[in-house]
Amino acid sequence: MCGRFTITLPLDELIVxxxxxxxxxxxxxxxxNVAPMQFIPAVISGKQGNRLGELxxxxxxxxxxEDKIGGSMINARAESLTxxxxxxxxxxxRRCLIPADGFYEWQQREGGKQPFRIVMKDGGLFSFAGLYDIWTDPEGNKLATCTIITTEPNSLMAEIHTRMPxxxxxxxxxxxxxxxxxxxxSLVKLLQSYEAAKMRAYTVSSAVGNVRNNSKELLEAVK
Structure with missing residues (x-):
């Protein structure tokens, strides 16, 4: 699954x-420390060009x-979308791109779970494949929400978890x-595991498990 990620690059870089x-x-x-039920930057295609907003x-x-269902629909499996x-x-x-520069995953070990941060080797920005929808409450208020699609892990991620975004x-x-x-x-064919050779993973502090923690120290590698 994908339950936490990071987006730390400047807004100007996203726009370009x-x-x-x-x-x-x-x-x-x-x-x-982006977490489910937060509003996150996302890109969709508008009539005149790409739009950057929040979902x-x-x-x-x-x-x-009711909107409570959102907490259990943060991910969608690529294999069963249709x-x-x-x-x-x-x-x-209703497809979208969700910008990120890293994501967290937890590896099960004998002593408990160890969090990893997974990034591109070049440190660059990348895009999760997402779907979005618009829900309207009984009072007529609209809520735009999204889910991140997951797939089978590549060789790097297989050592950490059984799924990857x-x-x-x-x-x-x-x-x-x-x-x-x-x-x-043809859209489903795009939903493949990313090349492991272009990615790297490193261990980070267990502090990332607490959603209230949100500082650049979470990005630091730990032994």
Whole structure:
């Protein structure tokens, strides 16, 4: 699964990287411990170009009776997207990119769980493949939410966990966002494990397990 990540790079870098036409972020600050149910930066394709805005992490389908369901829908398995009612329609109509520069995963060991931070070897920005939806409460208030798609682990991640988030190759990002792309079969083909050779993992402090901790010290390697 993917339950925590980081996005610490400057806003200007996001705007350039994703060719943002419209920025709807009211505020932006480095987040060293992004957690479910938080509002996170996300990119979608608008009519005139890419839009950068906020989505709450934890999908609430438009047909849900209440928004509490979001806490149990932070991830969606790539292998079953076309089978699940909550994801099937979104795959062909409401896709997004979720920028990150690292993510955390916990490895089960005899003495407990050890957190790792996984990043690109070049330290660069990358994109999780996501789906989003818009839910309306009984009073008419709208809530935009998202989920991060996961897949089978690559050789690096297999040593840590049984799943990993889908990181789209940069050359596939435009296809994933394209508003007129509704071919589910070809979209699913993009949801592959990222190349392990381009990634690295290192152990970090168990302090990352507490969502209230959010400082650059969480990024530091520990023995």
């Amino acid at each position: 990287r994703y060719l943002i036409f419209e920025n709807r972020l009211a505020k932006f600050a480095p987040n060293y 709450r992490w934890g999908l609430v389908p438009s047909w849900a009776k 089978e699940k009612p909550a994801f099937r329609k979104l795959l062909t109509s 889908v990181i789209l190759r940069q050359e596939h990002e435009a296809e994933w966002l394209a508003r007129d792309h509704a071919d589910a079969a």
